[in-house]
Amino acid sequence: MVEGMASPEPLHLSDPDCVLRSRATCGESPMWSTAEGVLYWTDNVGRCVHRFDPRTGRDEEIRLDEDVMDVVVRRDGGLLVVTAKAFARLEPASGGLRPFAEVERDRPDNRFNDGKVDRRGRYWAGSMDGRHWDRPGGALYRLDQDGAPVLVRDGVVCANGLGWSPDDRTFYLGESFRHAIFAYDFDADDGAISNRRLFVEVGEPGGAFPDGLTVDAEGGVWSVHNAGGKVVRYDADGTATHVIELPVPHPTSCIFGGRDLTTLYITTARQGMREAQISRHPLSGSVFAIDPGIGGLPEPLFTG
Numbered sequence: 001m002v003e004g005m006a007s008p009e010p011l012h013l014s015d016p017d018c019v020l021r022s023r024a025t026c027g028e029s030p031m032w033s034t035a036e037g038v039l040y041w042t043d044n045v046g047r048c049v050h051r052f053d054p055r056t057g058r059d060e061e062i063r064l065d066e067d068v069m070d071v072v073v074r075r076d077g078g079l080l081v082v083t084a085k086a087f088a089r090l091e092p093a094s095g096g097l098r099p100f101a102e103v104e105r106d107r108p109d110n111r112f113n114d115g116k117v118d119r120r121g122r123y124w125a126g127s128m129d130g131r132h133w134d135r136p137g138g139a140l141y142r143l144d145q146d147g148a149p150v151l152v153r154d155g156v157v158c159a160n161g162l163g164w165s166p167d168d169r170t171f172y173l174g175e176s177f178r179h180a181i182f183a184y185d186f187d188a189d190d191g192a193i194s195n196r197r198l199f200v201e202v203g204e205p206g207g208a209f210p211d212g213l214t215v216d217a218e219g220g221v222w223s224v225h226n227a228g229g230k231v232v233r234y235d236a237d238g239t240a241t242h243v244i245e246l247p248v249p250h251p252t253s254c255i256f257g258g259r260d261l262t263t264l265y266i267t268t269a270r271q272g273m274r275e276a277q278i279s280r281h282p283l284s285g286s287v288f289a290i291d292p293g294i295g296g297l298p299e300p301l302f303t304g
Contacts, residue, residue, distance in 0.1 A: 011242045011243070012243050012244075013243070015247065016264075017290065018283050019288065022059070022285050024048075024286075025269065025271050026043060026045050026046065026252065026269040027042070027285055027286070028041065029041060030267050032257030032265070034261075037053070037054075038051050038054075039054065039265055039287070041265075042068050042069070042070065042081075044067055045067055048068070049064065050062075052287065054263075054289070064090075066084065066097075068083060069083065069115075070114055073299070073301050073302070074089070074301060075301040078092065079092060083112070084111040085103060085105065085111065085112070086103075087101040087123075087125070087147075088100065101147055103127070107127075107129075110127050110130060111127060112125055112126070114161060114162060117302050118164060118168075118188070119188065120188060120191065120303075121301060121303030122142055122145065122191055122303075124143070126139070126141070128160075128176075133158050133177050136156065138157060140159055143302075145303050146304065157175045158177045160211050161174030161181065161224070163215040165186075165219050166215070166217060170183050171184045171186040172199060172221055179201055179209055180199070180200065181202065182199055183196075183198075183199040199238055200223070200238045203225065203228060209226055210223050211223075211224040211251065212252055212254060216256065217294065217297050220233045221233065221234045221236075222242075222264065224252060224254050226252060228249075229250070230243055230244060230245050231246070231264070233294075244266075249277075249284070250268055251269075252267045254266045254267070255296070256296020262291055262296075263289050263291055264290050265287060265289050268284055268285055268286055268288065269284065270285040
């Protein structure tokens with residue numbers, strides 16, 4: 001940007017539609033299945049994986065016996081989830097959960113928080129200190145196809161929001177209570193990250209913070225601002241270009257879906273809200289959707 005020139009004004013989009021009215025405590029982790037044409041999402045502390053079909057409006061629930069922090073689709077069928085401490089395979093038809101790898105048993109306050117699959121079919125998941133959210137007690141793991149988790153980065157402050165640029169050269173990771181999203185150089189062959197740098201700062205202590213994110217086909221990063229009631233798109237240079245205002249204060253994550261991947265789905269939460277707040281924002285916990293005029297990319301499948 002030329003020195004002295006004003007930053008471009010973000011393009012404010014029209015209000016998103018509520019496509020699924022829900023009372024999810026902490027709606028999270030939306031994942032679009034291109035093969036099925038459905039949206040998977042979780043109610044983390046509600047211990048439930050949802051399967052929403054926008055063509056029929058039907059939302060099916062898979063009830064679990066423990067918190068479920070993230071869900072992705074497996075290439076060979078079924079789903080992969082992370083619970084507080086473990087990677088597990090989930091069979092949607094039966095609801096059967098089969099944990100196969102655990103992490104951080106030496107960090108009793110920690111839990112998983114968010115994850116995403118890269119284009120080589122590896123699953124990346126980040127953790128956080130579940131009691132002291134602003135402490136650098138979290139970490140980033142890569143789950144390879146052989147089912148073995150690898151520690152990629154330690155000292156993370158609430159891992160939240162992962163994604164890759166369309167050319168696979170940049171990896172994004174939000175750290176919610178550093179109030180920032182960081183960019184890394186990404187080596188797709190080795191599954192390695194390096195050269196950590198600030199991408200954007202979001203909010204401040206006591207205010208909005210970056211939650212989930214997704215990357216569109218043009219390389220723009222759509223970041224959900226929890227406690228700020230909005231989703232903001234940033235160009236690859238960190239310039240804000242679009243803002244979506246939501247009628248609820250706690251959006252949590254977003255993903256592109258729909259037939260042409262032109263619909264942005266947004267999950268929300270009502271966790272921690274008092275009755276008076278919920279009365280003012282009754283759609284908290286619901287799923288919203290909007291066509292922002294930019295499409296996304298198919299979400300990769302976990303190949304393990």
